[in-house]
Amino acid sequence: MKLFVQLFHRLDQSTNVNQKREALVWYFSEASDIDRLWTIGLLSNKRPKRIATIALLKEWATEITNIPVWLFEESQHVVGDLVETITLLLPMPKKENEESLSFWINYIKNLENLEEEQKKEKIIAAWQCLQPTERLLFNKLLVGGFRIGISQKLMVEALAQYTGIKGNLIAHRLTGSWIPDNITFEKLILTESPLENSSSPYPFHLASALEGGIQDLGAVSEWSAERKWDGIRGQIIVRQDELFVWSRGEELLTDKLPEYHPLADLLPNGTVIDGAILPFKNGQPLNYNELHTRLGRKNITKKAMDKTPIIFMAYDLLEWQGEDIRLRPFRERRHLLQQMLSTYPTQGILVLSEDIPFDDWGQLVEERALSRKYRSQGLMLKRWNSSYSSGRQRGDWWKWKADALTINAVMIYAQRGNEGGTNLYSNFTMGVWDGDLLMPFTKVSGLTEKEASEISAWVSRNTRERFGPVRSVEPVHVFEIAFDGIRSSSRHKSGVVLRSPRIIRWCKDQSAREANTLNDLKAFLELY
Amino acid sequence: MALLEFTDKGIYCPPAKVHIDPWRPVERALITHGHADHASWGHRAYLCTKSAKPVIRYRLGDINIESVEYGEPKTINGVKFSFHPAGHIIGSAQIRVEYKGEVWVASGDYKLEDDGISEAFEPIKCHTFITESTFGLPVYQWKPQESVIQEINDWWANNKATGKVSVLTAYSLGKAQRLLHSVNHEIGPIYTHGAIENTNRIIRKQGIKLPPTRKTTGNISPGAYQGALIIAPPTALNAAWIQKFKPLSIGVASGWMALRNIRRKRTADKGFVFSDHADWQGLNDAITATGADRVIVTHGYTKAFTKWLRQERGLDAIEAHTEFEGESLERKEDKEDNS
Ligand SMILES: [Zn+2]
Numbered sequence: 120m121k122l123f124v125q126l127f128h129r130l131d132q133s134t135n136v137n138q139k140r141e142a143l144v145w146y147f148s149e150a151s152d153i154d155r156l157w158t159i160g161l162l163s164n165k166r167p168k169r170i171a172t173i174a175l176l177k178e179w180a181t182e183i184t185n186i187p188v189w190l191f192e193e194s195q196h197v198v199g200d201l202v203e204t205i206t207l208l209l210p211m212p213k214k215e216n217e218e219s220l221s222f223w224i225n226y227i228k229n230l231e232n233l234e235e236e237q238k239k240e241k242i243i244a245a246w247q248c249l250q251p252t253e254r255l256l257f258n259k260l261l262v263g264g265f266r267i268g269i270s271q272k273l274m275v276e277a278l279a280q281y282t283g284i285k286g287n288l289i290a291h292r293l294t295g296s297w298i299p300d301n302i303t304f305e306k307l308i309l310t311e312s313p314l315e316n317s318s319s320p321y322p323f324h325l326a327s328a329l330e331g332g333i334q335d336l337g338a339v340s341e342w343s344a345e346r347k348w349d350g351i352r353g354q355i356i357v358r359q360d361e362l363f364v365w366s367r368g369e370e371l372l373t374d375k376l377p378e379y380h381p382l383a384d385l386l387p388n389g390t391v392i393d394g395a396i397l398p399f400k401n402g403q404p405l406n407y408n409e410l411h412t413r414l415g416r417k418n419i420t421k422k423a424m425d426k427t428p429i430i431f432m433a434y435d436l437l438e439w440q441g442e443d444i445r446l447r448p449f450r451e452r453r454h455l456l457q458q459m460l461s462t463y464p465t466q467g468i469l470v471l472s473e474d475i476p477f478d479d480w481g482q483l484v485e486e487r488a489l490s491r492k493y494r495s496q497g498l499m500l501k502r503w504n505s506s507y508s509s510g511r512q513r514g515d516w517w518k519w520k521a522d523a524l525t526i527n528a529v530m531i532y533a534q535r536g537n538e539g540g541t542n543l544y545s546n547f548t549m550g551v552w553d554g555d556l557l558m559p560f561t562k563v564s565g566l567t568e569k570e571a572s573e574i575s576a577w578v579s580r581n582t583r584e585r586f587g588p589v590r591s592v593e594p595v596h597v598f599e600i601a602f603d604g605i606r607s608s609s610r611h612k613s614g615v616v617l618r619s620p621r622i623i624r625w626c627k628d629q630s631a632r633e634a635n636t637l638n639d640l641k642a643f644l645e646l647y
Numbered sequence: 648m649a650l651l652e653f654t655d656k657g658i659y660c661p662p663a664k665v666h667i668d669p670w671r672p673v674e675r676a677l678i679t680h681g682h683a684d685h686a687s688w689g690h691r692a693y694l695c696t697k698s699a700k701p702v703i704r705y706r707l708g709d710i711n712i713e714s715v716e717y718g719e720p721k722t723i724n725g726v727k728f729s730f731h732p733a734g735h736i737i738g739s740a741q742i743r744v745e746y747k748g749e750v751w752v753a754s755g756d757y758k759l760e761d762d763g764i765s766e767a768f769e770p771i772k773c774h775t776f777i778t779e780s781t782f783g784l785p786v787y788q789w790k791p792q793e794s795v796i797q798e799i800n801d802w803w804a805n806n807k808a809t810g811k812v813s814v815l816t817a818y819s820l821g822k823a824q825r826l827l828h829s830v831n832h833e834i835g836p837i838y839t840h841g842a843i844e845n846t847n848r849i850i851r852k853q854g855i856k857l858p859p860t861r862k863t864t865g866n867i868s869p870g871a872y873q874g875a876l877i878i879a880p881p882t883a884l885n886a887a888w889i890q891k892f893k894p895l896s897i898g899v900a901s902g903w904m905a906l907r908n909i910r911r912k913r914t915a916d917k918g919f920v921f922s923d924h925a926d927w928q929g930l931n932d933a934i935t936a937t938g939a940d941r942v943i944v945t946h947g948y949t950k951a952f953t954k955w956l957r958q959e960r961g962l963d964a965i966e967a968h969t970e971f972e973g974e975s976l977e978r979k980e981d982k983e984d985n986s
Contacts, residue, residue: 131910132910132918186785198907203907207906210788211788251905535912
């Protein structure tokens with residue numbers, strides 16, 4: 120298990136995605152086929168069944184170590200994690216062992232049908248020859264609690280890099296109900312599956328942020344305008360009676376979106392639609408965070424679907440009746456999209472992103488100012504004669520976001536960031552005045568490195584209290600915070616949650632007392 | 648009246664009128680070792696071991712300091728003192744105090760394993776033993792030095808093979824020299840941060856052999872560091888200093904690396920569980936070996952360790968209240984001596 124332990128350490132110690140990807144690629148190239156397969160399985164939440172409860176492990180560990188309960192608890196208080204505490208209390212192994220990850224996983228699986236006494240005996244025997252980190256992973260697997268913060272996307276990227284196979288093909292091959300027991304690495308990853316080529320999305324056409332004045336775009340008649348919805352950009356594909364939903368990040372999300380599944384029957388084969396995966400209820404979009412939470416769930420329950428229903432806001436039609444129509448002008452594609460939507464009703468699964476009629480740029484300026492009323496991020500401007508090309512074709516598609524909202528807030532907690540091997544304080548919890556108290560309402564980063572080292576020196580000298588990695592500091596420094604949106608939230612103490620908060624300025628000329636109040640912040644809710 | 652008592656200045660011996668490791672200025676201070684929370688500035692007279700003296704003098708400047716050999720008795724106002732190896736760092740000592748047939752030992756910081764460079768720990772029989780408890784919980788168990796050094800060598804060799812510089816953090820007095828002495832210096836060149844190189848110079852001058860090292864300075868071309876091991880104090884790891892060594896891998900050698908939550912808080916690529924303090928078993932063995940039936944617990948998990956000694960081992964154990972009490976784990980982690 121040594122190799123897997125090294126991978127675990129590298130993933131566990133890093134917060135940098137590139138380093139994590141590099142570690143995975145390294146591991147895939149070093150590990151045996153069967154260990155590779157199991158690693159993919161573990162990272163895809165295909166873990167072996169739980170063999171024992173944590174309580175049982177604790178009981179056995181305290182029994183063999185003779186540690187009194189109070190001392191166990193004292194230790195757990197320091198260590199934090201219960202399984203890790205058990206692991207660290209056990210005596211050091213007398214010998215090294217060279218067995219592989221898959222050996223130990225099979226060892227665990229073979230315990231499944233044993234009586235408790237036999238399980239205990241086998242588990243204690245394993246403890247006696249596993250090194251501390253090996254033992255930690257072994258114990259986590261035993262209790263069914265093995266988790267490591269790697270997204271499916273990152274694993275797909277690493278496998279693509281290691282095998283030289285395109286990411287979307289790998290993503291496709293990893294879907295479905297395979298388990299490491301009934302497949303090989305070769306069959307799972309290296310073998311073409313029948314539908315995979317029909318599942319491929321088109322490369323996404325991306326818009327650039329509009330920087331100059333809107334008048335510079337030229338003739339009004341050449342442009343279409345629609346709202347920019349705050350969801351996840353995606354493509355819906357129906358081919359060979361199958362549905363595939365891809366995110367712009369090339370993640371295959373089909374399984375996570377059961378409400379889209381009827382589309383496989385409702386739409387004709389050879390259809391590809393571009394749009395936004397959008398949480399939507401009672402005729403209006405929900406908070407982006409709710410979409411994020413729902414997609415993060417492993418199991419999609421009926422309750423979660425009722426709480427956060429998801430529609431697909433259709434922007435564009437890329438393939439129709441099996442024909443790639445991306446090079447036809449946008450005007451024509453939109454026309455076909457509208458026709459399709461009226462010919463094939465989808466019970467509200469697909470919703471057309473309406474275009475905004477306008478005769479002069481001034482009207483669009485007014486529409487943009489209403490963005491928050493529509494719960495949108497701003498406007499999208501597309502040239503009527505543009506094709507859907509891959510990547511960012513500058514000049515044809517512009518995103519014109521609503522102006523950011525800003526507020527001046529006081530830094531109340533500081534935490535070290537993990538960027539680039541530095542140890543500077545770069546993440547801050549900000550507060551606004553609620554009477555005489557500062558109400559924390561958001562976490563932000565965004566100082567320059569120079570500012571971060573200046574503030575870090577100050578934090579070290581002006582710490583009030585420490586809470587693990589977080590320090591509370593004297594409320595002195597005021598930062599101007601920009602954010603794209605705000606919603607009320609009962610889950611947050613301040614009653615609000617922000618979208619994309621970031622520091623735009625360190626207001627050195629302002630005293631903490633001059634910062635904004637909670638009422639100022641809540642006033643922004645009126646914009647919606 | 649106790650032979651040694653805990654005051655707001657440190658451990659005090661009333662009949663001899665001397666202090667052990669005091670942290671506020673006193674007349675006469677007996678110093679267990681050179682770490683900053685044991686050897687502080689401002690006392691009128693200092694006494695330590697011969698091998699601890701050069702570093703203490705270097706750190707504290709022009710002080711009135713006297714030294715003795717290990718085991719050499721020194722009588723002060725009728726009280727007999729002697730210094731005995733503590734195995735913590737070069738020159739570190741436990742201080743034995745004998746008066747009218749009663750024997751106390753103040754351990755300072757100690758570890759039981761012979762690290763090959765510090766004078767190896769010797770258990771001293773006594774009636775009362777004052778012990779540290781930095782790692783006084785059963786979750787702290789050290790592997791033999793040999794096995795950790797193997798991990799460090801492997802990490803270094805592997806970094807070298809992939810074109811990376813290995814930056815290993817360790818405190819400048821003690822841990823740094825122990826590492827220098829133990830790693831396989833045939834893997835590549837070894838560089839040290841200025842703070843460590845200054846200490847090395849003093850240590851070499853007292854006749855202790857360390858492998859050749861070079862100080863990292865501005866006029867060394869960045870390419871020269873390729874495949875090298877750089878030993879630096881944790882405080883040196885700021886963005887600007889580290890920039891010139893990229894691509895690099897950062898390792899931390901500290902007992903605290905045993906805990907995942909602390910390991911993850913550090914921005915290191917690799918944590919090595921490597922301490923100059925006794926682990927849980929070490930503390931318990933040391934106490935057994937003294938034969939003491941009275942134990943005073945300082946520096947660390949004093950409350951839990953005292954309770955353990957009283958309730959589970961039946962010893963007359965009490966907690967000492969020192970200035971260092973009540974500090975968070977992390978704070979201690981930042982400090983020089985506690986790793
Ligand atoms: Zn020390």
